Amino acid sequence: xxxxxxxxxxxxxxxxxxxxxxxxxxxxxxxxxxxxxxxxxxxxxxxxxxxxxxxxxxxxxxxxxxxxxxxxxxxxxxxxxxxxxxxxxxxxxxxxxxxxxxxxxxxxxxxxxxxxxxxxxxxxxxxxxxxxxxxxxxxxxxxxxxxxxxxxxxxxxxxxxxxxxxxxxxxxxxxxxxxxxxxxxxxxxxxxxxxxxxxxxxxxxxxxxxxxxxxxxxxxxxxxxxxxxxxxxxxxxxxxxxxxxxxxxxxxxxxxxxxxxxxxxxxxxxxxxxxxxxxxxxxxxxxxxxxxxxxxxxxxxxxxxxxxxxxxxxxx
Amino acid sequence: xxxxxxxxxxxxxxxxxxxxxxxxxxxxxxxxxxxxxxxxxxxxxxxxxxxxxxxxxxxxxxxxxxxxxxxxxxxxxxxxxxxxxxxxxxxxxxxxxxxxxxxxxxxxxxxxxxxxxxxxxxxxxxxxxxxxxxxxxxxxxxxxxxxxxxxxxxxxxxxxxxxxxxxxxxxxxxxxxxxxxxxxxxxxxxxxxxxxxxxxxxxxxxxxxxxxxxxxxxxxxxxxxxxxxxxxxxxxxxxxxxxxxxxxxxxxxxxxxxxxxxxxxxxxxxxxxxxxxxxxxxxxxxxxxxxxxxxxxxxxxxxxxxxxxxxxxxxxx
Numbered sequence: 001x002x003x004x005x006x007x008x009x010x011x012x013x014x015x016x017x018x019x020x021x022x023x024x025x026x027x028x029x030x031x032x033x034x035x036x037x038x039x040x041x042x043x044x045x046x047x048x049x050x051x052x053x054x055x056x057x058x059x060x061x062x063x064x065x066x067x068x069x070x071x072x073x074x075x076x077x078x079x080x081x082x083x084x085x086x087x088x089x090x091x092x093x094x095x096x097x098x099x100x101x102x103x104x105x106x107x108x109x110x111x112x113x114x115x116x117x118x119x120x121x122x123x124x125x126x127x128x129x130x131x132x133x134x135x136x137x138x139x140x141x142x143x144x145x146x147x148x149x150x151x152x153x154x155x156x157x158x159x160x161x162x163x164x165x166x167x168x169x170x171x172x173x174x175x176x177x178x179x180x181x182x183x184x185x186x187x188x189x190x191x192x193x194x195x196x197x198x199x200x201x202x203x204x205x206x207x208x209x210x211x212x213x214x215x216x217x218x219x220x221x222x223x224x225x226x227x228x229x230x231x232x233x234x235x236x237x238x239x240x241x242x243x244x245x246x247x248x249x250x251x252x253x254x255x256x257x258x259x260x261x262x263x264x265x266x267x268x269x270x271x272x273x274x275x276x277x278x279x280x281x282x283x284x285x286x287x288x289x290x291x292x293x294x295x296x297x298x299x300x301x302x303x304x305x306x307x308x309x310x311x312x313x314x315x316x
Numbered sequence: 317x318x319x320x321x322x323x324x325x326x327x328x329x330x331x332x333x334x335x336x337x338x339x340x341x342x343x344x345x346x347x348x349x350x351x352x353x354x355x356x357x358x359x360x361x362x363x364x365x366x367x368x369x370x371x372x373x374x375x376x377x378x379x380x381x382x383x384x385x386x387x388x389x390x391x392x393x394x395x396x397x398x399x400x401x402x403x404x405x406x407x408x409x410x411x412x413x414x415x416x417x418x419x420x421x422x423x424x425x426x427x428x429x430x431x432x433x434x435x436x437x438x439x440x441x442x443x444x445x446x447x448x449x450x451x452x453x454x455x456x457x458x459x460x461x462x463x464x465x466x467x468x469x470x471x472x473x474x475x476x477x478x479x480x481x482x483x484x485x486x487x488x489x490x491x492x493x494x495x496x497x498x499x500x501x502x503x504x505x506x507x508x509x510x511x512x513x514x515x516x517x518x519x520x521x522x523x524x525x526x527x528x529x530x531x532x533x534x535x536x537x538x539x540x541x542x543x544x545x546x547x548x549x550x551x552x553x554x555x556x557x558x559x560x561x562x563x564x565x566x567x568x569x570x571x572x573x574x575x576x577x578x579x580x581x582x583x584x585x586x587x588x589x590x591x592x593x594x595x596x597x598x599x600x601x602x603x604x605x606x607x608x609x610x611x612x613x614x615x616x617x618x619x620x621x622x623x624x625x626x627x628x629x630x631x632x633x
Contacts, residue, residue: 018522025524029425032417036439036498039491043446046458107352114349123353129620130357136616137363137609138552139448140581144588144605145363175359182356208342229445236447238555239581243589263449263555270452270559275461287453291446298445302438 047291051284064278069285075249075260077269077279084282086289088249092166092259096241097234099170099255100177104234105227107174108181112226116189117211135179143243146172151244160256164246167255172240181230188222189215191312221308225301232297236290238263262286364609371606374599380607388565388587389596393604398569399482399577400611403557404550406486406573407493408543414490415497415546416539422498423505424527444495448555455488455560456480476574483573485561492556493546500545500623504538505531507626538626541619548615552608554581564590580608 058064064084074083111131115124146168154160154168192215200214216223246258247268266283273280378392385391418436426433465478477483508531516526532539554562563576564586570577587601588594594601 022522022524026425029417029421032414033421033426033436035414036418036436036443036494039494040439040442040446042458043443043450043454043491046462047450047453050453050457050461107355110349110352111356114346114353118346118349119353127353127357130360132616132620133364133613134356134360136548136613137360138554138581138612140552140554140584141367141605141609141612142363144584144601145366147588148601149366178356206342208345211345232445232447236445236449238447238449239585243585263447266449266453267555267558270456284453284457287450291450294445294447294450295442298442301445302441 044291047284047287051281051288054278054281054285058281059278064282069282073251075265077282078272082278084278086262086286088251089260089262089265089286091251091253092245092249093235093261093263095166095253095255095259096170096173096245096261097231099167100173100234101227101231103171103174104177104181104230108178108226108230109185109223111178112182112185112189112223113211113216116186117215118207131179131182134175135183137176139176139237139239140243142172142176143240146240146244158256162246162256162258164244164258165256166245166259169241169245169259169261170255172244173234173237176237176240177230177233180233181226184226184229185219185223188219188226188308191222191308192218193312218312219308221304221311225304225308228297228301228304232294232301235297236263236294238267242267262290266290367602367605367609370598370602371604374603375606379603383567384565384600388591388600389593390600393580393583393600393607395566395569396578396580396583396604397607399562399566400551400580402570403482403486403489403561403577403579404547406482407489407550408547410487410490411493411497411546412539412543415494415542416501418494419498419501419505420527423502424523424531440495440498443491444499448492448553449558451488451492451556452558452560454491455484455556459484459487460560479574480559480561480576481574482561482570482577485557485577488556488560489550489553492553493549496546496549497539497542500542500619501535501539503623504535504541504626507538508534537622541622541626544615544619544622548612548619551615552581552612554579554585557582580604580611584608 054064055066060082062068063082068084069086072083072085073087074085075088076083111127115127119127147164150172151163151168154165154171155163158167160167196214196218197210200210205213241261242264245261245264247260247264248258249260249265250257252259266286269279270283273283380392380397381394382392383395384393418440422433422436426436460478460480463477464481464484467473467477468475512530512534513526516530517523521529557579561576562579562582566576566578568575584601584604587597587604591597591601
C-alpha cells in the first residue's frame with residue numbers, strides 16, 4: 001500500500017511536470033518555425049534599410065536619383081562625376097538570362113520528357129546521377145569552367161573579339177540551371193496519373209501522341225513552374241556571370257559583347273565601397289530589385305505548382 | 317460524343333489516332349529528347365574530365381596541407397581547406413537544430429491548412445529562391461552593420477564584431493541553408509510510418525515523447541542528409557561570403573569567431589580572376605577546383621545514397 005501511494009504522489013507531480021515540459025517544447029518548436037518567416041522579413045528589412053536613404057539623403061543628389069537610375073545609360077560609379085544608370089546592368093542581366101533560358105528550357109524539358117515518358121528504366125537510372133552531379137557542381141566551379149575552358153571554345157567558334165562575353169556566360173548559366181528545370185519538370189510529368197496514359201494508349205495513340213496530347217497538357221502547369229524557377233535562378237546567379245561575362249557595363253544587344261549583370265555588379269563592387277555612401281546604397285538597391293523580382297517569380301511558380309496539384313486531384 | 321463515329325468527324329480525329337506521319341514524329345521527338353539527355357550527360361562528363369585532367373598531378377599531401385606561396389602561384393591550399401571546414405562546421409551547428417525543429421513543427425504539430433502553417437511554408441519556399449548574392453548583402457547589412465556594430469557599441473569595443481568574420485559568414489550560410497535542412501528533415505519525418513506514432517500514443521506516451529523516442533531515431537538519417545547537403549552547399553557557395561568574411565590571403569589560420577578565413581570556393585575565384593599571370597597559376601588553380609569539386613560531389617553523393625535508402629524503406633513500410 002505504501003508503495004502504491006508513493007507512486008501516486010510521484011505520478012501526480014510527474015504528470016504536471018510532463019504537461020509543463022510538453023508545452024515548453026511545443027512553444028520552442030513553434031518559435032523555431034517562426035524563424036523562417038523572421039528570416040525572410042529580416043532579409044527584406046535589412047537590404048531595404050540600407051538602400052532607401054539613397055532617395056532622401058544622397059551625397060550627390062544630382063546623379064543618384066530616379067532619373068539618374070533609369071534616364072541615362074552610363075554606369076560609372078567610381079569617378080569624379082559618378083553615373084549610376086541601372087539600364088546597362090538590367091539590359092546585361094536580360095541578355096544573359098535570355099541566352100541561358102534558350103539553352104536550358106529546351107534541354108531541361110526535353111530531357112525530363114525523355115526520362116519520364118520514353119526512356120527505359122535503366123536509362124533513367126544512368127541519367128539521374130549525372131543530373132545530380134550537374135546540380136552539385138558549385139557555381140564558382142561552373143564559372144571557372146566557363147572562364148578557362150568554355151570561353152576559348154566559344155571564341156574559336158564565333159570569332160568574337162571579346163573572349164568573355166554574354167554568349168559564354170549565358171551558355172554556362174544555362175548549364176547551371178538545367179538541373180532545376182529538369183527535376184521540377186520531371187516531377188510534374190511523373191505526377192500525371194497513369195490512367196491518362198492508359199486511356200490515350202487504349203484509344204490507339206502511340207507513345208509520342210500520348211506524351212504530347214495527354215501527358216504534357218496535364219503537366220503544363222508544373223513545367224511552367226520549372227521554367228519560372230529556372231528564370232529566378234538565372235537572374236540571381238552570381239559567380240558564373242561574374243567570372244564568365246567580361247563585366248563591362250555596355251548598352252548593347254550583341255551577345256558577343258562583354259556584359260555586366262546586376263548580381264555581378266554587387267559582387268564585384270561591394271568590396272570597395274564606402275559604407276553608407278551613394279555607391280554602397282545603390283548596390284543595396286540593386287539587391288532589393290533582385291530580391292523583389294525573384295520573390296515574384298517564386299510566388300508565380302508556387303501558384304503554378306498548386307494549380308497543377310489541384311488539377312490532378314480533380315478539383316478544377 | 318454522339319457523332320464521333322460520323323464520317324464528318326473522322327478527318328479531325330485522324331491525326332490523333334495516327335497516320336503515316338506519326339512514325340516520323342515519334343522518331344523525331346524521341347530522338348530530340350534523347351539527344352537533350354545525352355547533351356546533359358556529355359557536358360557533365362566534359363566538365364569533370366577537364367577538371368580532373370588539369371588538376372590531378374598537383375594533388376599531394378603538401379598541396380592539401382601547406383599554405384600558398386609565391387603570390388598564390390605555388391604552394392598549397394591548406395588554409396583554404398581549414399577555413400572551409402571551420403566555416404561549414406559553424407554553419408551546421410547553427411542550422412541543424414533550427415531547421416530540424418521547424419520541420420518537426422511543420423510535420424508533427426502544425427495543422428496543414430492553418431494560416432500560420434501556410435505562412436511558414438511560403439517563407440521556406442521564398443527563402444529557397446532568394447539569390448545567394450542577396451544573402452551576402454543581408455549578411456553585410458544585418459549581421460555586420462547592425463548586429464556586429466551594435467555589439468561593439470554596447471560593449472565599448474573597437475571594431476571587433478562589426479567587421480567581416482567567420483561567425484557572420486557562417487550565420488549567413490546557415491540562413492541560406494535553412495530551407496535545405498527543413499525540406500529534407502520533413503521528408504525524413506514523412507518516411508516514418510504513422511502507425512508507429514499511433515502505437516506510441518496509444519501506450520500513453522505524450523506527443524514529445526513519441527517524437528523524441530520513436531519518430532526522431534528513425535528520421536535521423538534524413539536529418540543527417542539535410543546536414544550533409546547543407547555542408548555541400550556551404551562549401552561551394554561563394555557569393556554570400558564575398559563580403560561577410562572570406563579573405564584573399566591570410567598568413568594565419570582562423571582561431572577565433574572574429575577572424576577572417578580562407579575558403580576553397582573564394583580561393584578558386586581569386587586564383588581564376590585576380591591573378592596577373594594565369595599560366596603560372598594554372599596548375600594550382602585546377603588543383604583547387606578539383607579538391608572543391610570532389611569535396612562537394614562526395615558530400616552530395618553521400619546524401620543521395622542515404623536519401624535513396626530512406627525512400628526505399630518508405631515504400632516497403
